[in-house]
Amino acid sequence: ERYYQSVRRLVLGPTSIAPKAVVHKFSFRLSPKDRDRLTHVEPDPDDLLPIQRYTNGTLRVRIRCCYLLDQQQQQQQQQSITASEWVMKDVVWPEHIFLEVNHSGLTLRRKAHHSKDLPVEVPAKALLEENHLHVWIPETAARPREAPKNSHPYLAVELVETLSHSAILNLVKTHGIQQSSETLEVIRRRLASTTASTDDDIAMVNHELAIDLADPFTSGIFKTPVRGVDCTHLECFDLETWLNSRLGKKKTCTCGKGGSSCQSCPNEPSFVDKWKCPLCSGDARPYSLRIDKWLAGVRDKLEEDGALHIKSIVVSADGTWKIK
Helix, strand or coil: CCCCEEEEECCCEEEECCCCCCEEEEEEEHHHHHCCEEEEEEEECCCCCCCCCCCCCCEEEEEEEEEEEHHHHHHHCCCCCHHHHHHHCCCCCCCEEEECCCCCCCCCCCCCCCCCCEEECCCCCCCEEEEEEEEECCCCCCCCCCCCCCCEEEEEEEEEEEHHHHHHHHHHHHCEEECCHHHHHHHHHHHHHCCCCCHHHHHHHHEEEEECECCCCCEECCCCCEEEECCCCCCEEEHHHHCCCECCCCCCCCCCCCHHCCCCCCCCCCCCCCCCHHHHHHHEHHHHHEEHHHHHHHHHHHHHHHCCCCEEECCCCCCEEEEE
């Protein structure tokens, strides 16, 4: 069974770490249950690379720095970054920065040629129930070229979880349901906003709403229609196709016997940060996915009618729909 990694939640931040002559001091907590699920780095007896063993539900802690609008600008615009927005940002480390957790120094992973900076992994052995993070950036530190103009460094501590394929399916089907009434209300509001226009020509054109049914990966109709909880589009993609398309590292042999074709060693889990919605680039992590029950009902009706080749429908404000 395949495994996937994603950010489950933020245990600290996002928090400003503006360059100053003083050390930024933060704290974050890990519950005893979370600490028991932390995966540890193990030395390999054959002097190969160290390994981390994982299973369904294992956790890791990592730190990321991203450049955002400063706090004053965010307050003026009445904005605050959410966890869903944060996890979609790219890592950019200041040119000079020092990090330590519980008096253990952390090593940055700088970008290689034509690549991006990487998060800092916090060793499980350095973590306690109550943790103290110290961050220092010299006042003279310049903004990296990759950082947006007028942006400043922010930092967050993330809890990364590994889940099995079946666990994610169960999670989404149990806790990620968007009822038909919710979808119909969105459709009603959108059509109401267009028909409220004073332009009669526009009102005539927009008394129906078109919805594409084709999965962006297969070009066929979805089996289980999902989208991110914050996605504003009505179109969906297929749940299992989405999971199966998540990229991961090439298989690595840890027993030293079979190489890349070793049948004894498991495949690597998916990359942590490859969960951008294929339609809008928003947050589509497993915890954010929602099954659209109304579109699932549309699919069931098309299957009953032998019309699964249909790629698009149009829907009216009362919820009635027809093939486009």
